Amino acid sequence: MMEDVELVTRAQQGDMLAFEQLVFRHDRKVLAIAARYVTSAEDAKDIYQEVFLRVYRNLNKFRFKSEFATWLHRIAVNVCLTHRARGRRTLQTLFADARGEDDGEPHGEIRDPAQGPDAVAAGADLAGRIERALGSLSPKQRMVFTLRHYEGYRLSEIAQMMNCVEGTVKRYLFTATRRMREQLKDAI
């Protein structure tokens, strides 16, 4: 099987088949990152598409200073963090926008306004509560938390993907964990 380096080189020369091989080799992971970051399948597909369009547009700027997968995942993380949910902007992104910068601090208990009493009752199971607790995290906290606990990345790898120092990632994870535990304390 051809190495990523060779496929990237060929794709940079305009070989679409090589580009598609690259996509098919890595896209399941990208979709997994997206699907765990957002809750709707449509949003996950939007992110997936935006990631690979950005890769396509910027592949000629890739200089092999890192693994292709690292570069790709960094793009995926950036697209997730700047993604606006289809149809409406989420409360937490509006919060982040209002402050201009995501400072990593918890945003308080944010509930989906569409959830009436029935929906809340139906979602009273642990999975539903975890989902809501994740939804209450800031985008960067949620990204660090999902990459660490669902994708199994090390903090150093996440720092590379988010283009920040490991200490910052540790702080996001620490705050996210504290927040999750607060919200789930009577369930686990």
Next chain:
Amino acid sequence: MTHDDYRDLVFLAASGEIDDDVRAVVERHMASCRECAAEFASLGRLHAAITREGRAPEPDDRLLAEARQELRVALRAERARVRPWSALMEFTRTGPAWRLALGGALALACGVIAGRTVLAPSAGQGGGGTPPAVAVRGAEPHEEETRITNVHFVNHAKGSGEVEFTFDAVTPVRMRGSIDDPGIQKVLTHAMLNEENPGVRLQAVSALTRGVGEAQDSDVRGALVKTLESDPNVGVRKEALNALRRLPFDPEIKKALLHTLVADGNSGLRVAAINALDAGRSGAAGVDSDFLEVLKQKARSDDNNYIRVKARAVIQEATGQ
């Protein structure tokens, strides 16, 4: 080390982020500190619950197939959007000085082509219509006259005597040669994956099908697999499946057929896929656990009666149950 230092280490230990030797230090501390031990246990319960109950499932194959199809359409639009001139500008803008010189030379070449085309005395010979049929020895492409399209004025300062515009230089190329020729196959493979028109993609697959043999080029084979998995047109996918059936059954083809059986919305294609898998298993491939799992799922829940019956029959033959 202070108690707060240990609390940080406890957090990292529970997150699986410290080495074994540091972990041993933390464990020694926890043996004598009930608060840190309780914190470690609490974090462990949280992580276990999140892993067990949270957003665990991998994206399913159907979602992935949909995402790939939509990406393919978006990429076609993207390629149509990017003009050669833009590419040239990018090439010269981002590189060293020699690129600027080369870019200038290319621009000059474009100008010469444009001049030849626009100012040619006998416009009827190449200005429009179908290029004349040219028999080409082997599979050498024959380039016809370049056409200028999509002229877009960027700047036209009256009185300055200068004008700036962009355009697409389109060159029709006619090829003739054996379907076994790698050059022909490469062009048709590209068309199969990238042409907007499904009729053209279908013709490309059909042509390649006629050339499919034991020594099939792996690029063509890979492209047929991708077409089967993600072409939006059912006729094109069907033709790709037919082409793959003519190749020796192998794990890559089996995987593509399983994907079709699991994820394709067209029952006719799923029937063709299960038949092809059944035929393949009678060779060396047999029925492995992946295939068996899909068969069980299909026997239970496929909405097509033939597929349910066929799946049960294959399971029975393969397992004796």
